[in-house]
Amino acid sequence: MPGRIQSIERAAAILRLLSGRSRQLGVVDLSDELRLPKGTVHGILRTLQHVGFVEQDPQTGKYRLGAALLHMGSSYLDGNELRTRALNWSDSLAARTQEEVRLGTLHEGRVLIVHHVFRPDDSLQTLDVGTLLPAHATALGKVLLASHPHVAEELIEAGMPRYTEMTITDPDRLRRELERVRERGWAAEAGELDPLRASIGAPITDRTGRTAGAMGIFGAPQRLFTSGAPRPELLTHVREHARAVSHELGAIPW
Amino acid sequence: MFDHAGRIVSVAQKEHRHIHPRPGWVEHDPEEIWSNVQQVVHQALHDAGLQPRDLAALGIANQRETTIVWERESGRPVHQAINWQDTRTEGLLRQLAASPGADRTRELSGLPLASYFSGPKLRWLLDNVPGLRERAAAGDLLFGTMDSWLIWRMTGRHLTDVTNASRTLLMNLHTLAWDDELVELLGVPPGMLPEIRPSAEVYGEARGELAGVPIAAALGDQQAALFGQTCFDVGDAKCTYGTGSFMLLNTGQRPVRSERGLLTTVCARVGDEAPTYALEGSIAVTGSLVQWVRDNLELIGSAPEIETLARTVEDSGGCYFVPAFSGLYAPHWRSDARGVITGLTGYITKAHLARAVLEATAWQTREVLDAMTSDAGIELSTLRVDGGMTANNLLMQFLADVLNVGVVRPIVAENVSLGAAYAAGLAVGFWESREELRANWHIAAQWLPNMEPDRRDRGYRKWCKAVERSVGWLDEDDEV
Numbered sequence: 001m002p003g004r005i006q007s008i009e010r011a012a013a014i015l016r017l018l019s020g021r022s023r024q025l026g027v028v029d030l031s032d033e034l035r036l037p038k039g040t041v042h043g044i045l046r047t048l049q050h051v052g053f054v055e056q057d058p059q060t061g062k063y064r065l066g067a068a069l070l071h072m073g074s075s076y077l078d079g080n081e082l083r084t085r086a087l088n089w090s091d092s093l094a095a096r097t098q099e100e101v102r103l104g105t106l107h108e109g110r111v112l113i114v115h116h117v118f119r120p121d122d123s124l125q126t127l128d129v130g131t132l133l134p135a136h137a138t139a140l141g142k143v144l145l146a147s148h149p150h151v152a153e154e155l156i157e158a159g160m161p162r163y164t165e166m167t168i169t170d171p172d173r174l175r176r177e178l179e180r181v182r183e184r185g186w187a188a189e190a191g192e193l194d195p196l197r198a199s200i201g202a203p204i205t206d207r208t209g210r211t212a213g214a215m216g217i218f219g220a221p222q223r224l225f226t227s228g229a230p231r232p233e234l235l236t237h238v239r240e241h242a243r244a245v246s247h248e249l250g251a252i253p254w
Numbered sequence: 255m256f257d258h259a260g261r262i263v264s265v266a267q268k269e270h271r272h273i274h275p276r277p278g279w280v281e282h283d284p285e286e287i288w289s290n291v292q293q294v295v296h297q298a299l300h301d302a303g304l305q306p307r308d309l310a311a312l313g314i315a316n317q318r319e320t321t322i323v324w325e326r327e328s329g330r331p332v333h334q335a336i337n338w339q340d341t342r343t344e345g346l347l348r349q350l351a352a353s354p355g356a357d358r359t360r361e362l363s364g365l366p367l368a369s370y371f372s373g374p375k376l377r378w379l380l381d382n383v384p385g386l387r388e389r390a391a392a393g394d395l396l397f398g399t400m401d402s403w404l405i406w407r408m409t410g411r412h413l414t415d416v417t418n419a420s421r422t423l424l425m426n427l428h429t430l431a432w433d434d435e436l437v438e439l440l441g442v443p444p445g446m447l448p449e450i451r452p453s454a455e456v457y458g459e460a461r462g463e464l465a466g467v468p469i470a471a472a473l474g475d476q477q478a479a480l481f482g483q484t485c486f487d488v489g490d491a492k493c494t495y496g497t498g499s500f501m502l503l504n505t506g507q508r509p510v511r512s513e514r515g516l517l518t519t520v521c522a523r524v525g526d527e528a529p530t531y532a533l534e535g536s537i538a539v540t541g542s543l544v545q546w547v548r549d550n551l552e553l554i555g556s557a558p559e560i561e562t563l564a565r566t567v568e569d570s571g572g573c574y575f576v577p578a579f580s581g582l583y584a585p586h587w588r589s590d591a592r593g594v595i596t597g598l599t600g601y602i603t604k605a606h607l608a609r610a611v612l613e614a615t616a617w618q619t620r621e622v623l624d625a626m627t628s629d630a631g632i633e634l635s636t637l638r639v640d641g642g643m644t645a646n647n648l649l650m651q652f653l654a655d656v657l658n659v660g661v662v663r664p665i666v667a668e669n670v671s672l673g674a675a676y677a678a679g680l681a682v683g684f685w686e687s688r689e690e691l692r693a694n695w696h697i698a699a700q701w702l703p704n705m706e707p708d709r710r711d712r713g714y715r716k717w718c719k720a721v722e723r724s725v726g727w728l729d730e731d732d733e734v
Contacts, residue, residue: 080558084645088262091665091698095261120665120696127699129647 010036011044015065018054024062065150079105079114082213083129086204086245090117090215093241097234099217099224100125103204104140106148107132109155111141114213134193136160136174137167139201140214142187146178147203147211166191186239187214188230190221198224200235202242207250215242255298255309256675258684260694262668263304266297273334280337284322287335287400288407292463306464311456313471313678315478315670316400318421321375323386323397323446329407332395333383336375341580343374346381350374355439362436364420364427364509364518366587372399373423373440380442390443397446401472408469409458414448415472416529420520425450427509427518430529452523453477454677471677473522475670476500480532481522482673483638483664484695486688491626491634493619494669495643497542498583501619502532503626503634514625515585524680533630535584535622539577540615541643546577547611553604561648564608571606572597574720575614582725585625590728596720612646616653617717623657636660640669647701655705656713665698 013034018025025033031041045063048054055066086103094101094117103115110132118125135141135155145152156171166189168174181187190198201216216238217224224230255263268290273281299305319338324331336342347367350356359367367374376397380387389395398406399422402414419425419432424440426433430450437444451457454471473481476494480502483492488506493499502521509518509531516533523529539546544557554560574597576582581589595610619637627633637659643649644663654661666672679685 078556078559078562080561080646081556083647084558084642087642087645088265088668092262094698095259095665095696117665117698118696118700120698122697125697125700127647127701 007044010034010040011048014041014044014048015053018063018065024057024060024064026060026062030063079112079213082204083115085248086115086215089241089244089248090115092244093215093217093237094118094120096237096241097217097219099219099234101215101217102128102140103213103215104133104138104144105213106135106144106151109135109151109158111135111138111144111214119219134161134163136169137163137189137193139187139189139199139216142178142181142189143201143203143214143216144211145174146181146187149178152178163193164191164195166195168192186230186235187216188225188235190225196220198230200224200230200238202239203246204242204249205246212249215245255302255304256672260666260672260676260691262666264298264302265668266294266301268294268297272337276342278341280340281334282320282337284324284331284335284403288404291404295463306460306467309464309467310684311468311470311678311682312460312464313454313473313478313674313676314401314404314469315473315475315674316404316418318399318418318474318476319370319372319375320400321372321379321397322400322403323376323379323390323395324403324406326394326396332386332389333379335400335403336379338370340375341369343369343378346374346378350377350439353439355435358435359423359439360511360518362426362433363423364511365423366517367423368587371421371423372397373436373442376422376442377440387443390446393445395446396448397442398448401474402448405457405469405472408460408462408464410461411458412448413451413457415453415474416450416523417453417474417477417520418472419448419450421474427520427531430520430523452525452527453481453520454522454524454681456681468678468682470679470681471674473674473677476502476534477520477522477532478671478673478677479640479669480504480673481676482666482669482671483640484676484688484692485638486530486692489632489634490638492638492640492669495540495615495639495641495649497540497545499537499540499615499619499641499643501535501537501622501626501637503534503630503632505531505533505630505632507531510630512625512629514629515587516622516625516629517584522677524677533626535625537615537618537622538581538583539579540618541641542579543575543577543611543614544643546579547608553608557642558645560608560611561646563605564612564648567603567605567609569606570597570610570613571602572599572716573602573606573610574617574717575607575610576717576720576724577611577614578724578727582721584622586621586721586725588725591721591725592727594720594724594727596723597716612649613652613656613713615643615649616656617714619653620656620714620717621721634659636662639663644699650699650701651704654701654703656710658703658705658707658710660703661701662697663699665696 031038052066090101100119101117104111160169186202188200198221199218201214203211204213206212322335399418456468456470460467491503493501521530521532578591582591
C-alpha cells in the first residue's frame, strides 16, 4: 500500500478547521492551531485557493471555505429527478392557483428552471425548462439564495443587474430580504424582474434537510398581490405544495 | 379523490405483491388487493379530513384481464388472481388455435387469440385446479376481472363493466353480450360469468368502510385514462407511458377491425348511451427499459437520471435499441423476437445508449400510430400523453419530433383515477355533461415537432431495420 501524502493530510486539516468556524481564519491562526510553519500553511492555502476550495477575504486577508467546495458538499438533487417527484404536486398547484408553476434549482448563481407547468387557461405558452433566471429578482431565486448564503455573497460581489425600478441591487437590502425569507420560509416579488410579472416561492427540502430546490407561481402582479403583499390564499397553496413535494422527497414526516 | 373542478383532493396508494411461482407466471392475491383498497380509501379520506358521506360517488379503474375465480357462497378466491402479463396459457392457446372457429375471435371480440386476455386464463384455471370445472358447472363459482371482484366485495353484486368484458375474448363486440360461440370455443360454463353493465351507472351502494357511497363506474385502466383525458370525440387519442405503454384512439360508434395488429376494444359506455369504441396498440417495454438500464446495467441511480445522462450527448450516435425482451407487441406481434442493440461503433458511450433507450419509446409509439392511421383512416392532430414518463422532457420532445404531431400533457397526471371519477360523477349527476368535464381539461405542457423531415425519415428507416434484426431470433427448440 502506498504511503499517505502528508500535504493532503495537512490540507484536509486546514479545511476541517475552516469548516468548523463561522469566523474566518488567518495564516497565523491556522499555523498556531496546526503547529505548522507559516510558510507551509501559506503554500497550502494558496493551492486550495487556486482550486476554489478556500477564498481569501479581500479586506481582512483571512481565509474561509470556497464556493467550489460548498457546491460539492451540497450537491443538488438531479433536476430531472426533482421534476419527476414533483409532477403531481406542481400540477395541483397550477390547478389550485390558476397560475404558471416553475421549479428551480441554483446553477452558477442563477435559477435553473427544471420544471414548468402552464397556466391552466389553455392560452398559447412555451415550455421554458432549462432557461436561467436571475436569482436576486425572482421569488424562486430568493428562496434558494436564502439557504445558500455563500452563493448570495458571490452574487453580491459580482454585482446585481437592474431589470426594473423594483429590482434589489443594494447588497444590504438583499441581505435583509434574504434574512426575512429565511425567517418566513417563503419569498415573493412583484415587478422586480419584469414590471408586469410577480412570483411567490417556497423551498423544497430533501431528506437531509437541505434545500433541494424552490417551487412557485408566476403571474400578473394584480393577481398575485393585494395591498403590496402576496395574496394569503395563494401563498398558502405555494407553501403547502412545496411542503408536499418535500414530503415526497422524504423530508417532513406528517 | 377529486373535486368538482377535477383537481386532486388527496392521493393514497399502496403497492401489492407480484407473485412469481414460475418463470412467466404472474399472480396477485385478491384478498391482499381488497385489503389494500380498503386501506387506501381510509387513508385518502383521513388525509383530506373527510367522511364517506362527503363523497358523491366512487369509480373503479383496474388493470385489465387479470382473472379471479371465487366461491359464490363464501366469497373466497379459489386460486390467486392470474395477472394479465402471465404467459402460462401459451400452450393452451396453441391447442385452441387449431379448434374450429378460432380464426373468428378478431371478428367477434376484436381480439386475437392471445395469452393476454381473461378467457384463456379462466380456461386454464378450470383445466388445472382440481375440482374447479365440476364446481363451476354446479354454479358454485364466480368469475370476474378485478372490477368484478371489488364490486362484489363492496356491493354483493356480480357484474362487470363493458370495457373490462371486452378484454375477456368472451364478449361479442357488436352485441356487447357474452358470445355463445366464443364461450364454447373457450369451454367456459356461462353461469359463472358476471352480468355485463355500462361503464358508468350506479351498480349499488357500498357496504363497510364506504357505507352508503354509490359505486357508480368501472373502467379498464386504459379506457379510464382515455376518459380522464376527455378523449370523447372520434379521432381523440392518448398514450399512457408507464412500464409499458398503451395508445388508444377513439373511433366513435364504429368498431374498426384492424388489419395492422391493433386491438379493437370498447372505449366506454355511459348509462343507456350508445357505446363508443377504440383502437388500441400496446407496447410491452418502455419505462421498464429505463428500469432495466438502472437495475441490470446500473448506468443510472434512478429512472429520471436517464434524462440527465442522455442530455450529455446530442443524439444516439446511430445506436438503436429494440427492447423486444419478451417479443414484440403491436403492431408486429412477434413472440420470436428478442432485444437487440444495433448500430454500435467504438464511438458509442453510455450516454448514447441512454439516448437510444429513450428514443426506443418514441419509435415504438410511431409504429403504433402509423398502424392506427392506416386502420382507422384518421390523421391525428395532437397526441395527449400521461403517465410517469411524461416527466421526461427529452423524450416528450423527441416523441413530438418523430410523430410529427404536437404532444400535450394535461394538468392532472393521474388520468386513470380521474377517468374513473369522471365516469362515476357523470352517473350520479355530480357532473351534468361531458362538456363540463372538457372545461376541466387544461394543458400543463406542450411539445411541438421540430425536426427536419429528412432526419425523421432516416431515423425511422433505421429503426425499422433495427426491428428487422430483432425478429426471428428464437428457434423452435429454444426453451422460452
